[in-house]
Amino acid sequence: MGTSEEPIILAEYGGLVIAERGPEVILVDRGSGPTEIVVFVLVVVTVVFGGFGAVSVWSAAAGGMSAGSAWLGVALLAVAAAAATAMYVSVNALRRRRGRPLTSFTPVAVFDRATRVYRDGAGAEVAPVDQVRFERRMHMTSSSAKLVAVTPNGTRVLKRGHPFGGGIGDLDAVLTRVVHGAPH
Incomplete structure (x- = not known):
């Protein structure tokens, strides 16, 4: 050793x-387990909030929903964007950890x-x-x-x-x- x-x-x-x-x-x-779990959760948040946000904005733009729903859709898209950014940062942290030499652990x-x-x-x-x-x-x-x-x-x-x-x-x-x- x-x-x-x-x-x-x-x-x-x-x-x-x-x-x-x-x-x-x-x-x-x-030791990448907790970060991998965080990435998984952020993927789910990004997809769910982004999907509902996009549908809300699109429906409001097409006239199927009120203008209030458009603002809700924009807020959901903002949450999705924040989650996607955090996911990007977390994935880069995982890559850096995997790139470290084994002797550093x-x-x-x-x-x-x-x-x-x-x-x-x-x-x-x-x-x-x-x-x-x-x-x-x-x-x-x-x-x-x-x-x-x-x-x-x-x-x-x-x-x-x-x-x-x-x-x-x-x-x-x-x-x-x-x-x-x-x-x-």
Whole structure:
């Protein structure tokens, strides 16, 4: 963990990255979940307010509604424009976060295949790699699965998926193959 060499990305899904740096398999969460949820909400607000605003303005211009409805439509379009602007800013923030080097993030977990040890993000030893298994489990607050590492000392959550930016995909199988299989 003391080296600053940029890891090689092996798999990425929903902001969770599995990377390899020499004998180490590094799990990095880019922390983009909350921003992805905000972008989703802003898309919905933009579409709904923009749609209703456009229909209100168009109907008032065609004579089907009163002039008051036109002003309401303009206000709805203004909300849609503000949401679209915030969405643009949020998407750019996501792009910047994804463009940052992995070494700028604290790893969630490090699996050292040379010493056969699983360490947490702070560097504390958790368990021997041979006693770790990776599973996907459902969590009560979401329809998406979470990725966990099952050790003799208990279960550790590595990533909680969410439906707006992605779950965990097949990262449990990738981790199993990379950590317990032959290095690339």
